[in-house]
Amino acid sequence: MIPLTEVKVHAPNDWQSEIRQMIRTPEALLAAVELGEEWLDAAQAAAKLFPVRVTPSFVSKMAKGDPNDPLLRQVLPLKEELSSPNDYVTDPLNEAEFNVSTGILHKYHNRILTVTTSACAIHCRYCFRRHFPYSDNNQSRSQWHQTLTYLAHHPEVDEVVLSGGDPLMLTNSALTSLLNEIDQYPQVKRIRFHTRMPIVTPTRVDDELLALLASKAQKIIFVVHSNHANEICNTVRTVARLLNMNSVKLFNQSVLMRGVNDNPEQLRQLSESLFDIGIQPYYLHLMDKVEGAAHFTVPDTEALKIYRQLRASTSGYLVPQLARETAGEAAKTIVSTPT
């Protein structure tokens, strides 16, 4: 493996202390971005539904004094969250139905999604799992053994998606035990992490984690989650390089959102910034109808127009697939556009 210490990384270099220092209240978030009291009442009310959480690293990439900053919009609770249209619900993807056993969602033929932890390093206001019953799906280390026996009865599963929450909120030692359990099932050829941490707490990708990933026989894939080019700072560039050098395959998924990335120029910049550092654009998701997040929705006709303009402005491989989750389908629905 290629050690982190060969490359200069700026402090804080201990991800666990960054997590301890994370912003957890509307007051602290508003103070950090130098916004006034007028945002506070609504933010406090909305934060009762889903608490504020954001890392110092992510906040440092926001402009000061700008309530419309596209990174701030993703984490600042707004009054709009308090009034949802009736068709915006707590489980828009009907995940309860696919929650086949504690901590496992088996929705698509060859891959299972495992809920490894409920914790995230950031709380995204648009998250479709903001209402997920994590307390029923929390896994202790000894439970993983039991949970993964599901694989013994499902030989068609050749890929395990580690999700959550964010699987990289687990310590290296907990991840080591989890990956060792997966090693017991040679049918599993690929292990995929769905994680926002390389973007919001890039120092999470430390030497020990790189060594662990490099030691694995299975192909390791990271699907990171970045919505705007401003999220791609120097530390993110460094860790993307290290992951690439250690043969981790990198993809990105984004969500198309009002006030964050709802124009073709921003999407093109995001794709280029990602591709420059070896991350392949993968999905651009249309918003799910999740209670509390209606204000992020870009109507379909407008979304298709933006997507057509994106395709007209850049190389085909820089265009992510426009996808929607439809309950009951065999795969995510790819929304196609005539050129």
Ligand SMILES: *Cc1c(COP(=O)(O)O)cnc(C)c1O
């Ligand atoms: C999105 C998703 C996957 C992964 O699907 P891909 O199209 O392969 O990225 C797997 N399981 C569940 C439950 C999902 O929602």
Ligand code: SF4
């Ligand atoms: S990091 Fe992912 S799972 Fe966690 S709140 Fe954000 S979108 Fe949801």
